[in-house]
Amino acid sequence: MAGVSITTVSHVVNSTRAVAPETKFRVLDAIERTGYTGDAIARSLVTGGTRSLGVAISLVANPYFAELIQAIEHETTKSGYTLVLTDTHDEAATEQSAVRALRSRRVDGLILTPSPNGKVLPELKQLGIPMVLVDRLTVGQEFDQVGPENVHATSALVQHLADLGHRRIGMVSGMPGLATSSERVLGYRLGLGRSGLIWDESMVITGESAAEPAAIALGKLLDLDNPPTAVVAGNNVMLSGVLHEARRRRVRIGSDLAVVGYDDVEWADLLDPPVTTMAQPIAEIGRTAVRMLLLRIADPSRPPTTTRLQPVLMHRQSCGCP
Known part of the structure; x- marks a missing residue:
């Protein structure tokens, strides 16, 4: 439809080489008219990544997590990645199924809020999957993690x-x-x-x-x-x-x-x-989690880091102050 080679279409879709504006317009017009989408899984077999990040989090545990996900999604999209979201329900068995479902989608890395008594962390560590823990942090320096100072x-x-x-x-x-x-x-x-x-x-x-x-x-x-x-x-x-x-x-x-x-x-x-x-600082926690994960994907051998962000006292009157 665009009158160009498959290679030129690939350069336009994947931004791997500059293409003349008029040619690029014809390719994008053909994409629009056909509703074409790339096959992320097939591309991952060639490039080694799907340009997608997985998030396993309990959506029912706390409305705070909804705001956290919004910040994560915004930063993920801005970085040129797609977000794949699963709900752990804060249950160990559901969390394990959710994480394995994300792995089957070949996500490049995971953002996880661990559930109580969950057992996925040793499994993910053994597999060497890039991962960042959010909100509920572990003791020690085994994983990248970010959360509030409590x-x-x-x-x-x-x-x-x-x-x-x-x-x-x-x-x-x-x-x-x-x-x-x-x-x-x-x-x-x-x-x-x-x-x-x-x-x-x-x-x-x-x-x-x-x-x-x-x-x-x-x-x-x-x-x-x-x-x-x-x-x-x-x-x-x-x-x-x-x-x-x-x-x-x-x-x-x-x-x-x-x-x-x-x-x-x-x-x-x-x-x-x-x-x-x-x-x-919910939005900053979400943004930091994505940035940490992208750094881990780019350099799997870098030492794990823990970031604590300081909350802010919102002083009102329920404490009895005038």
Whole structure:
């Protein structure tokens, strides 16, 4: 249709050599009229890559991940790659199936948010597949990984509450087994220590990283003989559960109970009072993950790196501040 050779079409499609503008126009016009698409798998047999990146992440675990995926997709497209997305449901068996499905698509590399008790990391390491871990990071330097700084950020929330005079500060913590959960509990304990407050195991109850269990957790804290006057919610989903339970009990946020949360949400400043949160740099985490993965693909032998990005305190009035 374009009146040119297959080689010229290849140069236009793959940008492997300059082609005269008029010739390029004829080829692109023929592509448009025929709806032609290349065969990425066939091309991978020749070039060794499909120009695609796989993402295995739990889409149901937290709305935060949707914003993360948006940033990853934007950076992937800007880099000339295609994104292939699978949902792990935060279950080990589903995660393994999702990762293997991505491998069958011959993706050039993987971005993964590990599920609790998952077993895919040793398998991927043994296969030498380029990979970056996001959000839930591992101890040591085995993998490239990027996520928020959790310990000092959570400590800052506790110290802020202590500076306001609170001496009984509780925490609704995340799902056991997640690195983010343990790091934020560690930050909570660090904040207590820095404020001269005593660690009390009964003041930390897991909200399982979900709204309903978080509501139950707050209820247990408020039913203690000596209940907290302030509470830290370990993520945005649990913050929602905490606020629902407080409303059900007619507990006034900011006066009867100070509440702060790790993770910012778009509705945080629409409530009365607006909720103080620690906002993760989600877009930058997503962009950094893609850039790290492309560096790993280009140089598989480079030493693994871990990047921690600092959250920002969104100071509002749910902590009791005027």
